[in-house]
Structures are given as structure tokens and as C-alpha cells.
Amino acid sequence: MKTSIATVSISGDLAEKLAAIAAAGFDGVEIFENDFLAFDGSPREVGRMVRDHGLEISLFQPFRDFEGMPEPQRSRAFERAERKFDLMGELGTDLVLICSNVSPLCLGGIDRAAADFHELGERAARHGIRIGYEALAWGRHVNDHRDAWEIVRRADQPNVGLIVDSFHTLARRIDPDTIRSIPGDRIFFVQLADAPKIDMDLLYWSRHFRNMPGEGDLDVTGFMRAVAATGYDGVLSLEIFNDQFRGGSPKSISVDGHRSLVYLMDKVRRLEPGIRIDVPPMPDRIDVEGIEFVEFAADEEEAATLAGMLTTLGFARSGRHVAKDVELWRQGAINIIINTEREGFAHSSYVMHGTNVCDIGFRVSDAAATVERARALGADPFEQPVGPGELNIPAIRGVGGGLMHFIDSGSDLARIWDIDFRPVQDGPANRDTGLTRIDHIAQTMNYEEMLTWLLFYTSIFSTSKTPMVDVVDPAGLVRSQVIENDAGSMRITLNGAESRRTLAGHFIAESFGSAVQHIAFATDDIFATAEALKASGFVSLVISANYYDDLAARFVFEDDMLARLREFNILYDRDEQGEYFQLYSPNYGEGFFFEIVERRGPYRGYGAANAPFRIAALKRHLRPPGLPKR
């Protein structure tokens, strides 16, 4: 598999772009004419720069408004093309993309266009240049790859071929399987892009909202399966026009891009077993059985505060690490670790972010395979020295810098709590509040990083993403999207903050980018849990009376349910599937909190309608801006 990315896809000047692209593992770049024009150096220098990075120029583009012109524009277009052929010689590339004509002057007529390409092919051949023709979704007369292919076929020149671009085909809802009947050797180049499904003008959608395969809603996999079926085994190139990427980190966007291609081709290989696809072997996406533990890094003082909170939540201190200052707190199937070590990863994490979740343990089908797949997708494995007799638990670095450890039942890892921990029983007996498991973990990040996280999780784990919802914080918008598996045993909500004045933005700023902002525990009986919490001294987040008046207007409640919701500050949602109950703790520190939920019936949501009221309530608890820390 030969990979490439268009220089328009990422931010920076040409030198920064090339460094990031090379570091991410691409083989080549599409040089966008504007990137070249804006560069203060000769075409030869650009060519040398590209090759010095170990890259090749896979394509020069775009050449616009060529075919089907009346005179004198027709002759001018040929002259323009000849100049670009010379330029390409100096750059050191032999393939140019000509996109379908959008000019109002363009006459149309499939044979006229074919004749133009026949002649251009002859001229290009003298320069050793090949021409690829791409149908823009908004082309004046040609806006479908089938028409572009017919023109290429009739042009009848060996150096004139077709370029397909997943965006143009899929945005127009053209069945990608129509590509299967095109000869693979007549496809000169393949451009890949995804996009969120938004109903808008095609050109605007394409120029501002494209994203990496797997990050959007288009069937890029179906498109690529069809391309692979033709026998095409040339370059796969990302051409991503995206406003956010243009302002983002060139390094991380390039890494995402490379990951998206490897993930895509791994998928295609599994779906098209009869087609040879040249992508490194790796285990299939990993099944997650559950969250085995969540680990906090803290100092002694904050560890005591956290332990106090866990105690009122009904957790018991039940284990101590055999060698480290690490405690295990437990209730139901929930394991919370508090790490106060003065060295190692948790300590660095504490120094960097303050008290925070530094590590999440996932129970997976195969821990070693998880690391293997993550590595193949460009994630960094993590290792730190383990003491004698302790388990070496497979781990990687997550996107935000936190760790992810993997436990499975097929090895000694299943006995982690017996091997690495000694039991302690020093708490009062039976203060369980009915918490059974982790329902979900909520991670907060800057909105620009959200797609990075999304691609990271969905490419490694057998999960899917829900549509994005906008959550209104009084100080700005927070976008929320969930990564979840079918069984509901892995649920991670991603919250992208656009303003640091939002609760989520404040949390990121004050914790220097730590990620887990809340953990939601499940109970089978929210009211029994609420009673038990009250008895153990838990103070819940106070929800406004107006909220309950509105609930009464929106839903019909039986018995005294509404009064009980109000009494315990429980938020409520209902859909065709079932019901959802949510109870919150106030903020801890700079915006971290706990949530307790009950799902009745197969309710799959997360109470999005309640989020604004929860945020407003949490913000009332947060220290006002400008005041010193408590």
C-alpha cells in the first residue's frame, strides 16, 4: 500500500507540512498548486525538499477549467497546460490532476471533451507526463465518475486516465459499486476523504468539512472495496479540505491520516478476502468486555479527599499494592485505584495535571492482541519496570497522554487483584450503595482534537460512534459524541469544548489537558442508591426546581415518582426504548465529578436533553472566575 496526502490537508508552511507528513509514515504528497505558489523557492527546490524528507510527489494538482472550451479559451487552456508540464518536470512528478470544468463558458459534449483530452495526451506525452481526470461533484457538465470515465475511454490515450475521489462520488450518492466495472489500470490515482452527513451546498461541504476516512459518515469503505476490486493497487491519497485541520497540529492530523488509511485498508481486506491487499497484518478490532479499573494519580492529601468521596459513594478500601503506594477501592464490579507513588507514570501525571485519572484498564478479549493492533495503527506502546512477581500488564498511551492497560481472562492478567494486591478490610462493613459497574467514562478535550480521539478508539476497538450532539453550556457550545460497543460494556463519551469558559473548557485549562471529567456508575435501583448515599453523607448536586416543573410538563409520571426525583435531585429522560435516571455529585477540584445512572429497559442514550441543566448546576458549584483557589 502506497500512501499519500495532499498538502492542503494540514496546516503550516510547506517545510512544516512535509516534516509532519514524513514523520507520520506517508510515502508521498500531492502538491497543491497554491502551496507551491506561496512558497518562496524554485520548483526544483520544492522537489528536493520533498525528496529530502524521503517522500515523492505523487500528484500535482489541480489544473482547472480545461475541457470543452470554445476558442480562444481552448487554445489558452492548452498553453497553460504546457507551462504546467514544464513546471512538473522541475518538481519531479509525472502525474497531474485535471478536475472537471466548472466554467460557465464550458460547452459540454462528451466527444468534445474526449477530443481535448486526446490532444492534451499527445502533448503531455512529449513531456513524459500522465493526466488524470476527476469529476468534481459540482462540475458544470461532468460531475459523475462514470461520465469522466467515458471521456477518458474515448480520449483513447495511454497516458490519460481516471482519478476517483470518494467525496465526489459519495457526496452525490452515486453507487460506488459502479467503479467495479472500470479497468484498474485506467485508474491513475485514488483520493480518499470522508465527511459528516450535513445537508448543504456540495462545493461548500467539500471545501470545509471533509475529514479522514472513518471520521465522517460516508461509506468510504464501500468506495474503497469497489476500487480494490478493479485491481487498482496504486497510491491511496488523502485529500482533506477541512477548516479545523488547516488550523490544527500538522503532526497530529498527519498521524490521524495515516491511521485512517491503515484502518480503512484493514477493513477492506477483511470484507474482500478474495482481493490481495497490501496492508500489514494485524488482529481484527478488539472486543471490549468492560472497564476493569480506573486509576487516579494524587498526592496524599488529595488521595484522602478522594478516599472520603469514594467512602460516601459506598466504596470500600479493599486492597493495597504489594510494593507501591497504591490502593484499591471497590464496589460491585467497580475497581478504583488511587496511586500516590512518588515516581513512575502516575507521579508524572499528577505533577502535570494535579489529581486526575491517569490510567484506564479495559477488560478485552486478548490483551496482547490489543497492543499489537494499536501499534499497527500507530499508537505508542507503554512499559515501565515492574517488581519481582508483579504482572507486566500490556499498555499503550492514549491520545491525551493518559495510559490504557489491558486485562484478559486468557492469562495471569485475570488474577491481577490477587497477584499485585493484598486484601485490606479496614472500613465499616456493608455500606454498599448498590453501584454495580461503570456505565460510562466521559472524556473532555478541545473540540479540534475530538476526531483524533474518535478515530483512535473506533479503529482499535470493536465500537461504533453515535451522531454528534450539541450541548449548550451558558458560556458556549460543547459537542458530544459517544464511542460504544453493542453490548454497552464499553461506553466513552467525548466532549469537545470550544471555549475555555464552558465547564468542559475550564476543566481542560485548569487540569492542563487531563481528560476524564466524569465517571458514571450504574445502579439497578436509583432510589435505593439515593437513600443509601444520603445515609452515608453523600451530598448530591442540587438541580433547579424549574427543571422538575418542566419534567412534569413533558412526561406523565405514575405515583410519586416526580416527587422522588425532585427529593433526590435525580434527572430523568425517557424514549421509546426505556428510561434513564441520573444523579450527580458536585465538582471535585476543577470540574471533575461522579454520576450515578440507572437504565430501565434498553435505553441507549445519555440524557443529552438534561445536560444543560446539569452543566448549569455544576457551574453554580464551581469557584467564580478570578477568585483564588479554595
Ligand SMILES: O=C(O)c1ccc(O)c(O)c1
Ligand atoms: O475543491 C476543488 O476545487 C477541488 C480541487 C481538486 C480536487 O481533487 C478536488 O477533489 C476538489
Ligand SMILES: [Mg+2]
Ligand atoms: Mg479530489
